[in-house]
Amino acid sequence: MTDHPEPLTIIEPRMRRLIAYLSALWQYRGLLYFLTKRDVQVRYRQTLLGAAWAVIQPVFSMVIFSIFFGRLAGIKSDGIPYPIFVFAGLLPWTYFANAISASGGSLVASSRLVTKVYFPRLVIPTSAALGGLVDLAVAMIIYAALMTYYRFVPGPALLLFPVLVALTVACASGVGLWLSALNVRYRDVRYVTPFLVQAWLFLSPVIYPVSLVKPPYQWLLALNPMSGIIDAFRASLLGQSAVHWSTLGISTVVIALIFVTGLLYFRKTECVFADLV
Amino acid sequence: MADTVIKVEGLSKQYRLGLDVPAGTLGEALASFVKSPLRPRRSASPDGDTLWALRAISFDVARGQTVGVIGRNGAGKSTLLKILSQITVPTEGRAEMRGRVGSLLEIGTGFHPELTGRENTYLYGAILGMDRASIRTRFDEIVAFAELERFIDTPVKKYSSGMYMRLAFAVAAHLDAQILLVDEVLAVGDSAFQRKCIGKMDDVARGGRTVLFVSHNMSAVSQLCSRCIVLGKGEVLYDGDARSAVSVYNQSVVGAAPSVERCASRSGSGGIRITRLWMTDEQGAETLFARSGGAVTIHLTAQADARFADGAAVAVAFALDAQDGRRLFTCISLWSGVELRTRGSELSARCELTDLPLLPDTYLLSASIIHHRECLDNLVHCGSLEVRSSEGDVLVRDEAIDYGLVSIPHTFAQEG
Numbered sequence A: 001m002t003d004h005p006e007p008l009t010i011i012e013p014r015m016r017r018l019i020a021y022l023s024a025l026w027q028y029r030g031l032l033y034f035l036t037k038r039d040v041q042v043r044y045r046q047t048l049l050g051a052a053w054a055v056i057q058p059v060f061s062m063v064i065f066s067i068f069f070g071r072l073a074g075i076k077s078d079g080i081p082y083p084i085f086v087f088a089g090l091l092p093w094t095y096f097a098n099a100i101s102a103s104g105g106s107l108v109a110s111s112r113l114v115t116k117v118y119f120p121r122l123v124i125p126t127s128a129a130l131g132g133l134v135d136l137a138v139a140m141i142i143y144a145a146l147m148t149y150y151r152f153v154p155g156p157a158l159l160l161f162p163v164l165v166a167l168t169v170a171c172a173s174g175v176g177l178w179l180s181a182l183n184v185r186y187r188d189v190r191y192v193t194p195f196l197v198q199a200w201l202f203l204s205p206v207i208y209p210v211s212l213v214k215p216p217y218q219w220l221l222a223l224n225p226m227s228g229i230i231d232a233f234r235a236s237l238l239g240q241s242a243v244h245w246s247t248l249g250i251s252t253v254v255i256a257l258i259f260v261t262g263l264l265y266f267r268k269t270e271c272v273f274a275d276l277v
Numbered sequence B: 001m002a003d004t005v006i007k008v009e010g011l012s013k014q015y016r017l018g019l020d021v022p023a024g025t026l027g028e029a030l031a032s033f034v035k036s037p038l039r040p041r042r043s044a045s046p047d048g049d050t051l052w053a054l055r056a057i058s059f060d061v062a063r064g065q066t067v068g069v070i071g072r073n074g075a076g077k078s079t080l081l082k083i084l085s086q087i088t089v090p091t092e093g094r095a096e097m098r099g100r101v102g103s104l105l106e107i108g109t110g111f112h113p114e115l116t117g118r119e120n121t122y123l124y125g126a127i128l129g130m131d132r133a134s135i136r137t138r139f140d141e142i143v144a145f146a147e148l149e150r151f152i153d154t155p156v157k158k159y160s161s162g163m164y165m166r167l168a169f170a171v172a173a174h175l176d177a178q179i180l181l182v183d184e185v186l187a188v189g190d191s192a193f194q195r196k197c198i199g200k201m202d203d204v205a206r207g208g209r210t211v212l213f214v215s216h217n218m219s220a221v222s223q224l225c226s227r228c229i230v231l232g233k234g235e236v237l238y239d240g241d242a243r244s245a246v247s248v249y250n251q252s253v254v255g256a257a258p259s260v261e262r263c264a265s266r267s268g269s270g271g272i273r274i275t276r277l278w279m280t281d282e283q284g285a286e287t288l289f290a291r292s293g294g295a296v297t298i299h300l301t302a303q304a305d306a307r308f309a310d311g312a313a314v315a316v317a318f319a320l321d322a323q324d325g326r327r328l329f330t331c332i333s334l335w336s337g338v339e340l341r342t343r344g345s346e347l348s349a350r351c352e353l354t355d356l357p358l359l360p361d362t363y364l365l366s367a368s369i370i371h372h373r374e375c376l377d378n379l380v381h382c383g384s385l386e387v388r389s390s391e392g393d394v395l396v397r398d399e400a401i402d403y404g405l406v407s408i409p410h411t412f413a414q415e416g
Helices: A018-027 A029-043 A050-072 A082-109 A111-116 A123-131 A133-150 A156-185 A188-203 A215-222 A225-238 A245-276 B026-035 B077-084 B117-127 B132-146 B161-173 B191-206 B218-224 B242-251
Strands: A008-011 B004-016 B050-062 B066-071 B092-098 B101-104 B179-183 B210-214 B227-232 B235-241 B265-267 B272-280 B289-291 B296-304 B313-321 B327-332 B346-353 B361-371 B374-388
Touching (some): A018 A029, A029 A123, A029 B117, A082 A111, A082 A123, A082 A188, A082 A225, A133 A156, A156 A188, A156 A225, A215 A225, A225 A245, B004 B077, B004 B210, B050 B077, B050 B210, B066 B077, B066 B218, B077 B092, B077 B101, B077 B179, B117 B132, B161 B191, B191 B210, B191 B218, B210 B218, B218 B242, B227 B242, B235 B242, B272 B374, B296 B361, B313 B346
Parallel strands (some): B066 B210, B066 B227
Antiparallel strands (some): A008 B092, B004 B050, B004 B092, B227 B235, B265 B374, B296 B346, B313 B327, B313 B361, B361 B374
16 A cells, blocks of 8 residues: 555645646546446336336437427428438437436535535536436437338448537536536526526427528527537438538537536536535 | 644634525526626625634644544534545645545445445445445455345345444445544444444554544543544644543533533434523522432423424433443433423423432433434533532542442441
């Protein structure tokens, strides 16, 4: 044990340096793993249908959206069968919506942990955001089956897919950091989140294609980071259209901005969490 | 060698009370921003609505020392531990700790009822800062210590509270830290397991690790710690050997009338709060003394909220402890088959203790109010009772001899 120098803990009335802050997160990666695992393990315990919920949720949304928006409203889907068109959008969207809700409430829900044990608090909203990835993976399997049914083969843009998932996680974590830290101080967040999710859905090209928006305004749509992601998800999975690099670029910049400011705000308020929660 | 591993310099913590409670709503924040957009949001308010939980605390702890931190309710001991555990940030001052720090402010936080004992062991270990490999190598040892081999794959929601605590303590006790910050965790489980816990703590302390141990269990403190820091109103009242510390600590109760505010600790879910506590002698006059073999009556009044007003039945309990914290006696109104009810929002009760079988000494009084199995208010060491020798006794007492705890009525005679 005395092989390596003893770690020195310094406690002072100010924020930790960003480097020290992030390295503490790395040190506690085991906890991140276990908390994420706990979230996943617990989510469907003592439910009748268990993990089937991970399938039912997106499939149900797909069916409803296909009927109402695809059939009745006749929204164009760039020549792609509407069910797989909307499902490709629902994949990142469902993950994002669940992740920001879970992440936003996570700190307050873990108030006992926050007031009784020390670990980098970042672990809490981050693990809440990561937990949804399992559901995304399950939904992907369904999607693969759907693609086979419609005889769609993804093109080379599929290589972009892991990057897109990473971007979605970063986006959800960034928003989650903001919401969870704000929620500690202002419990209004709990009531605002459902509205936010609902409004955000309509501002994102989940049920409609980006092409529905007139080209001069498409860059405005790209300011919503989820629109760039969803559009690229479709391009990557369906291989029908080219990836809109400029849109994706703008979205990436916005995601980076949300994530970094979220991290800074979280760090700034972290020191009072235990006193407020 | 004076090898300092914990160095605390001028640590202070200020809590803000009253008007500017920060956990407001967004609307309030926006309103205050609109009213005075240039005022810094977290400016220290000049007076009144702040409370210094700690004021310029300084001390050093050498490697391998086991230091007890004691103090009455609100003395700042929990705040100190929270700051050292990095749960909250000090307002002023600085602290340095060398070595891996493990803090146990409450054991079992983070357990998830739906998960099995095995899953929770890994999760809780990770929460306490252990890595997976070290939990895996200690897993069998932990389970054996908790005596839960048969139930380790059962969800902990099916555990009894004792089993739950045993597992939590077992994980915590196997924490690989050079500095341990411990808060009252020994108050768990049955007395056999408590002894095992204290034994384990003793091993830890002897194993060269540094322990900061916050407690109001005087017998545990004097058993485990060589040095003891007494805190009072956020300041260090005493820092030195544990024996003297215990008497400094007790002095704040001894000789003073029982007080709700100055109790060692207060807990309970609320609903009824004890407002006053006092003792009377056989003549009904208020007193702080009793004669060995004599009688004393303990009284309390309490204020109930709407839930318990107007005739709710509750039980009242009193207890006497020796100065080292050993419990000597407990009485609960329920045991005597007496039903106590609130009248309006008030509750008044008394309990007469007769033929006091106590040796002349000072004893600490605790009181609680219970409703079914819920503890509504619990005051630990909120007053003292000084027992004096009964008249006519020829008292020969030698400080060095342990005469025991009780005085059993007895008669000597010469036979034959």
